[in-house]
């Protein structure tokens with residue numbers, strides 16, 4: 001049985017102090033440290049802020065995938081490409097290209 005229901009000091013029946021949300025002994029004033037499980041109130045779980053998505057369009061990484069895409073500036077056939085998630089989230093990813101030759105950048109519409 002739950003020993004919290006009886007005072008550990010004098011053995012008297014404990015009463016619930018609703019203000020403090022704790023069991024107390026009316027005889028000797030003893031208050032147990034741990035709350036009975038049935039009295040534990042579920043704490044509200046605060047939703048964390050949604051992680052803001054970093055838009056990385058300025059950095060050029062060597063590991064970017066290459067694709068066959070004609071550059072409008074120099075006519076080069078190949079370009080690096082990467083995807084950028086828009087901030088609103090409900091829009092689809094936008095694909096960006098960068099010419100492997102002249103570094104011209106454009107986006108896929």
Ligand SMILES: [Zn+2]
Pocket residue numbers: 007008009010011012025026027028029030
């Ligand atoms: Zn007591």
Ligand SMILES: [Zn+2]
Pocket residue numbers: 071072073074075076099100101102103104
């Ligand atoms: Zn180019």
